[in-house]
Amino acid sequence: SQSQLHQTEGLLEQSQSQLHQTEGLLEQSQSQLQHIQTDLDVKVSQLVNTQRQLEDYDHKMQQLLSQIDRLEFQQALAINTNGRSKSQYELLVSEAWYAYYTGAMAEMQDSLKQSLKCSPFSATDTVSNWFESFTKLSGEKGHNLDTLTLTNLAEWKQLMRLVTSKR
Numbered sequence: 001s002q003s004q005l006h007q008t009e010g011l012l013e014q015s016q017s018q019l020h021q022t023e024g025l026l027e028q029s030q031s032q033l034q035h036i037q038t039d040l041d042v043k044v045s046q047l048v049n050t051q052r053q054l055e056d057y058d059h060k061m062q063q064l065l066s067q068i069d070r071l072e073f074q075q076a077l078a079i080n081t082n083g084r085s086k087s088q089y090e091l092l093v094s095e096a097w098y099a100y101y102t103g104a105m106a107e108m109q110d111s112l113k114q115s116l117k118c119s120p121f122s123a124t125d126t127v128s129n130w131f132e133s134f135t136k137l138s139g140e141k142g143h144n145l146d147t148l149t150l151t152n153l154a155e156w157k158q159l160m161r162l163v164t165s166k167r
Contacts, residue, residue, distance in 0.1 A: 066102070073098055089118045093130060097137040100150070109155035113162065123163045 073094075096111035112130060119126040131147065138145040150156055 070098060070102075087118075087120075089115050089120060090133075092118070093133045094137065096130070097134050100134065101138070101141065101143075105153055105155045109159055112159055116159075116163065116166075123166055127160070127163055 092111045092115035096108045096115065099105070099107035099111060115130075116123075116126060119129075121129055131145075134150070135145045
């Protein structure tokens with residue numbers, strides 16, 4: 001019985017020693033896990049920042065490409081196929097169409113307002129010419145002009161009020 005008690009105490013000390021080692025290993029593992037989690041959080045934050053930067057660069061690149069496209073379009077418009085320079089009116093109508101084509105309705109409206117001031121046509125004929133020009137330019141880009149959508153735009157309706165008030 002005394003021998004069993006010594007044996008049991010030995011096993012208890014051994015178990016306590018193993019428990020102490022296991023607790024030490026657990027603390028070490030938890031500390032490593034915290035360091036890994038911290039490193040992971042830093043990497044995720046860096047990745048999110050990199051993603052934002054890439055999105056910003058992509059947005060800026062799209063803006064630049066759009067500007068280049070617009071400048072090339074304006075350059076192509078500056079000279080007709082027969083080599084004669086286009087009038088200010090024609091350039092403004094072409095710029096208005098380009099603004100419409102790219103979804104910049106306020107710019108479209110401004111260009112058409114300006115074209116109205118230098119139009120060689122009557123107000124009614126000017127509006128008719130706008131439709132003809134928009135239809136032609138859309139066709140050159142492989143699109144059909146949706147006149148219903150165009151005429152339902154608030155900017156277009158404001159233009160029509162302006163045109164009819166100038167009669």
